Amino acid sequence: MVKIESFSVEKWMDQYEHHCEHNIAETCCASISIDQLRELSEDKGREIFQASKPLTYGSIRGSDELRSNLARLYSAKATNPLSPDNILTTPGAIQANYLCAYALVGPGDHVICHYPTYQSLYDVPKQLGAEVDLWKAKAQNQWVPEIAKLKSLIKPNTKLIIVNNPNNPTGAVLKRPFLQELIDVASEHGIIVMCDEVYRPVFHSITPADSGFPPSLLSMDYRKVIVTGSMSKAYALAGIRVGWIASRDPEIIEQLAEARHYTTISVSQLDEQVAAYALHQNTIHSLLARNIKLAKTNLELLEKFVLKNDDACEWVKPLAGTTAFVKFHREGIPVDSVDFCEKLLKETGVLFVPGNECFGEEFKGYVRIGFVNHTEIIKEGLDKTTKFVRKSLDDVKLAT
Template identity: 75%
Template sequence: MVKIETFDVEAWMDKHENHCAYNIAETCCASISIDELQALSEDKDTRPVFSTSQKLTYGAIRGSDELRSHLARLYSARLPTAFPAENIITTPGAISANYLTAYALLGPGDHVICHYPTYQSLYEVPKQLGAEVSLWKALPENNWTPSIDHLKSLIKPNTKLIIINNPHNPTGAILKKPFLEQLIAVATEHDIILHSDEVYRPIFHSINPIDSGFPPSLLSMGYLKVIVTGSMSKAYAMAGIRVGWVASRDSEIVEKIAEARHYTTISVSQLDEQVAAYALHPNTVHSLLARNIQLAKTNIEILSKWVLKNEDEVEWVKPLAGTTAFVKIMRDGKPVDSVDFCKKLIEKTGVLFVPGSECFGQEFKGYVRIGFVNHTDVLKEGLSKVTQFLRKELDSVEFAE
């Protein structure tokens, strides 16, 4: 029997997210409705979001041609060679894409290096499959960027896969272009596959695209043995359609993942894929992303002012991208117990945060994850409640052990 550890962040959200007044833990851009999506499109009248006459078969097993062509177009931007649509496979969400990548490629005897802290399934699923996992740790004193020298020290003769998350959950940090170039050099030297979870791309709210460090998708940097996973959930504000994808220029890797996929979901819902294709169509995608990036820019400023207002109790490394911030809560200069803090916070105020020490690793004492790209009024009101809690109730919260 496979040993399955509790998926701590999902267990926490499952327990609390439908019973709070202010969900400032959600990692998606504020969710959008079909009506709102259609209103963003430049073609509101002639093109339906989905067909009601199409037969509900399994559909295209590897993903609809329209959806995959839109994704290929996005990955081909500013590149001399177009990305082939046949090298994309759709999945029920990025969590399935990440699972299939591990399931297709890893087993006993393999070694994996995983960017850390991060979404738990990225390192737990390889363990479940029998692979050995080393955590490539990022630290706040280095702006949550891990060390290339540390990476080199972790590599073994049987290292098969290096996993990164860029932009990063929970910190909102990014691995910049020069860093990615160094990463590719290391992977090339040792013939290691790179897997980049890019579900928060392209929500870049605090770095300019003309910045020399601005990170391209790893898929566009010339290394063949790259796998990228993405989703409609985070940057595209549509977690309610379960659509994700796996993309690689290496056709052999794509075929291995396709074979593994036959044993899992077979295909993705036709209706979900039609909605995703509508959202990623050139008539819609630019307005949709503009809406979400502007929301992120507006809300990061609100969060920044809140951190400054509460600087005696709160510290952070300001995020550059994505939808999350990893914030340290202190009392008298000492980190509080983040689980006790989050439990008392929701009891007293209805505000939901995620406790870092429970959901991302015991070493993250005092840390909480905030999901800030929700509706602006929810963020404002929720943070106001947190400020009141810090003033009146923080003394009741236990210190971290």
């Protein structure tokens, strides 16, 4: 029997997200409806669903329209266009990430995973019998891990390096020069690199004019790269459960496709039609503009909150994505994150995610804040949190 550790962040969200007044733990850009999606399109007469189409399993590897739209996005500014045949769709990015581990690693293999990050990225390879080392990033280095440390972690049996860019929970970005060094190290040893890019392209605090602006890892000149993505975070459509895997290596795609037959068979035709509509050229630009504007607006509110409470909290300001990792303390001593979050929720109805419970016990005092929900929810929630910090922080336990 596979030993499955408790998936702490999902367990926390399952327990509390439907029992809070202000959800500032949600990591998706504020979700939209089908009607709102249509309003964002430049072609409002275009149908989202083909109502007369029989609801068979559909295209096993993903609909032609959806994969063509994705291929167009990955081909933009790339030297070599990506073929739709190099993409597989999945029910969400969590299944895409699971499938990569399921197909590529097992007992006797070694995996290196960027950390902190979403728990399944390192725990699923462990469940499958692989040895996993965490490639740790630190706040004092802007949450960017060190290439020298990566080199020291590599073993003769290292099969896979996993990174998350932009990062959950920190909102940090691995920039272009760093990515090139990563690719250079991986190619020297022939190691596959998998990058979870679900928060791409919500770049709210870095622009393409920046020399370090990170391309998709798929655009780097290395065939043994896999990227995963989703409609949930950057595209505000978590409810349709559509994700994908893309690689320039046909052998990797075929290996994943073989494994996929044992898991999903296909993705819902209805979901794929909505995703294809959202990623169409008539819709995607206004959809992303809406979400990035929301991120910028709300990040200003969060930055003001941190400044207002700088005697009780600190952070590394995120550059991209929808999350921030904020550390709360009393006179420099970190608070107990779980006690902080539970008391905050009970007294104010505001939901955060405790860092040491959901991302690693070393993250004492940290909470993850999802700041790209509706602006009023963020504003009211942060205002209530400020009052809580002023009134009740002394009643919160300190971390041990």
